[in-house]
Amino acid sequence: MATPTKDKDNFDDLLTCTICLETFKVPKYLPCLHTFCESCINTYIVSSVKKGKITEGFTCPVCRKIVSAVETLERPELWATTLPTNHFVKLMLDKRAIQKAEKMCNSCQLNKESTKANSWCTICEEAFCEQCEKCHKNFKMTARHKLLNIQEMKYGGTPFEVCEVQSCDEHPGKIIEFYCLDHSQPCCTSCATLSHRKCENVTSIQKAASGIKQSTRASSLSQKLRENVIQIGEIIDDRNKNLADIENSTGEIKTRVADIKTEILKHLDRIEETLLTELTSTTKQVGIELKDEVGMLSSYSSAVKKWKTMIDSVLDHGSDQQCLMEINKIEPKIFELQQEMKDLIKHIKSVSVVFSPSSPITDFIKNAQTFGRIKVDKSTVSSLNGNIEMKEEKVDFRTGNINILQVIDVCNGTGTTSGIFVQNLLLFTFRGKNKVVKYDNGGQSLLTELALPDSPEDIAVVTHFKVAVSIPPHAICLIDSDKMALLQTLNFPGIPVYGISFVNEEIFIISHGSTVTWINLSSGQQVNQKRTSGQSYFVLSLSQTDYMYADSYNSVDYVVGNTKKFTYTNSEFIYPRGLGVDCMGNLYIASNSSRNIHQITNTGEFIRRIPASAVGIEKPWTIRFAPGSNKFIVTCISSGKAALCEIVS
Template structure:
């Protein structure tokens, strides 16, 4: 069946030049497979080469790869015409024009006349008016060419496949008739005679392309392209997040510097200015680097999207030959892309800004020449590159080692804990305190008394945590200085569990209510009623979250749509929910004294007896970022255990 006009519209981006943003005029493509109008790429070549004084070639306007022209062409104006024509795009433009009833007679257009086309030759791939159709039939060698009625093609009653006849890239005046299996190369008669005469496996293009659209090769390529679009999107999201984190950390550093400045009068102005200049310069340096990375991966993603759209269009609308040829073009590019991404990922670093205050502050005016130092803290982002010891850990079957048992509440009580900057923070309900331990849980570093009993704790930013209190609402704490920064009273809103969606939006849970609240204003943004037992909630992204919805089940929700409900005969009174580095979910089953490990699709992986992690009644479960370490807390003994998966 012919493709209806409305189906043609969805791949209009394939027919649009990224330079002029209009439908292609004489589409020419580069070795990187990006296509442009011949006039557009010609203007770009001339301007870019003259501006940059480059003689060996030019860079693609999209992906910035160098297109070498060798020593064959001396005049810049001859570079663009020498580029290969994108015959598939040309065919799609013809099909688009036919289905929009805009196709003019190709023969008449050569004579600068505009006559509406009436028929289409499937061999010549040209449209003819009534008069030119007669001339076409009068030639003996053309008389047997199959002609289709354009009006029937527009109605869909006559099939129309794009690219039945393909021009040879080496010899544009000849058509592809053969395919060399030894070199995976389409050939015209000249290619077969000159370049492939010694090859043993040369067959017809029709035979080689037969069934290619339904082949595993085509479907695997389409799937690989889809996966790369997703992966590149994740990399770009991570770079954007890193940029936001740097922005937030620099702002927090400014705030800390301003706090340190209090009481220092004469000497402070000059050194503050010096630090801010250094901080701003460092931030700009990071932003430039991150932007470069974003630009590179964005260009990769755009390229892969184009390839994906192209291969899908060929699968839907192209001929078998065209499909084979497009696969041959794209597959090598995927291999090159894989290597380039792998090489780039080896150098990707997670960037943050670290401020180290000078000391002694008491003798600042007499001794100090600077507030501290600003440096760029770079670490490989293992969540993107995958090159890390943690990848060797099998979270589904691996053993769980107890590294440290921490008696947070001194014998009895309820506690909740989190990781933050290689430190551990816990709440102590009865004592109305938050306490901070070192990374191995062996040393109590500091503590802070709160105005109300704390229940849960969550990370807000680099130096801030939030503590929920049914009596007081939300307490914002500087985790570095261990001081109370703000108390957010929430009258009428039930508060117990807490998690942050982003730095300004958090979810608090209690019994049968989930409430989304804006941190700065305290305004209630959204609310969701549950079936009860919703004491803790886990935010997995901007739209995904998970919570207990009864005494025997938890729900995973995306937006307003329930993705799955998890339940199990040995699953009673679900409490804290955690997520590991690989995306596995862990739910504390309080009454059955087990931790249920499930996939992000709601499938049970295993039930972990709490005795394995050294507690009695599981309460909260939290994992360190990009780590195999977990901290689990107990609601009865007041203990917390630091564990690792091995």
């Protein structure tokens, strides 16, 4: 008896639900092309909506992409039923069932009889015994249907193309019969009549799919997927190696610190503790950032591998129509993924933690105020295609000149705004019009805007495209800044809300007047609260333990854990408001009343005072730096304008 060869391929990964880890039951796929059992994704949707207290949609369990809710259905319990069925997976399940067990005649089963099936109809998707097969051929409507021998299919004697027809995703009761060349879209009769009746180039699906498996388009897509898998894998390996190097360098730095410690006196005990605290905090924060990058890249890798498996499987085992259908699904996703990858790679830095001992060591006890310096060195790594390598110009942030790149009239001449950088774009709050607006990275073009339920004040990045906006007196809105969609509105009765800063994806800090409050994002519960002397309208989280806030009309406190590291005060700034930090760790305090910005070190030492005129506005309100960049934005409280600036040598 013949032994199956190609059909013995292992499709367990392709046919296994990633939620229940069992073979698919009614496979449904999301817009990102990840497939799940209908019951599994239904349970996940209901749980996500209930947990997040949202009704606008849910995120894919694998790649975390947001899936919008079905507008016509109010009950989340019904969303899963509207998702399209993954017909290719369903047919592959039929294939495996035929290969692993005896198939019973479907017609006989309707009469409550059990008869072994001999053939499979690729049009009807049904199995027939010898007698029913004869009847099937005798009907005019089904006489020309293609029948395959089940025994030959089972043991590899017949190429397994389970089905010659495909169902329409938009009209599930119809089959695909046409293909619109103008829109590169498969159509059923309803689609062709309603949506493509004015198109000039509509042909049969058989003609459009003819030769597709041998086409350059199919082979190029398979090759492109393979290259993406390799490239993403290389970047993940680089991130993991970088993480290991950081962990190794931490041990080396501790050893060096210990060696220096043995040569000096008791005076070192106090500043050694300060250094080790800074080292632990810095290393942990860098580790979190690298793990976030690895996590995101892993999700991309998972998606591409899944698509690669899908396209290779349909090339080997699917029909031409199936091949065309899968290519139409995957091709636009590849372009979208590459765009996202390019945006992500632009921000990937090669990170190292470097220790610089203070000098002169020999006169340390008398003069030194710090044990040494922990800093993070970042350089941009090669992009996805391996042809572009970004190099940063060395800039002295403490003495460099300030160039005004663009002054943006966010609020049409009046009002208050706060702004941030998100994936090379600019987002601003517009208090007077109850909305958030998005500009290009040069601040020259308004791209889009999103209406909010009330007046927004501050804005902060949660992770990647996810953004949080404070809505006084007691609410915060979570936004998808890529799609400019409102994801969730969180209410905190009794907790005043104004300034906002994220410690990590789970914990954020909100401030208002005389309180600074820590909130768990997942549970919405208050974790901690600190009373201040007042004027604490903005807060800046610098690490897991470090944060800064105004504590009076002319002073700012820097706190590590529960210990105050320093208090900065200056007679030439009144009512400190927005707080910022550059990639070198220098701190910035905006003062609208004094019309200036104070730049200080992370130990509270004065560096310089930047007049408001130097950044192109009247009364500085908030200041934010682009991650790993010399660019920053300063907003104005009175004119509603924002200035995009850069520090250059």
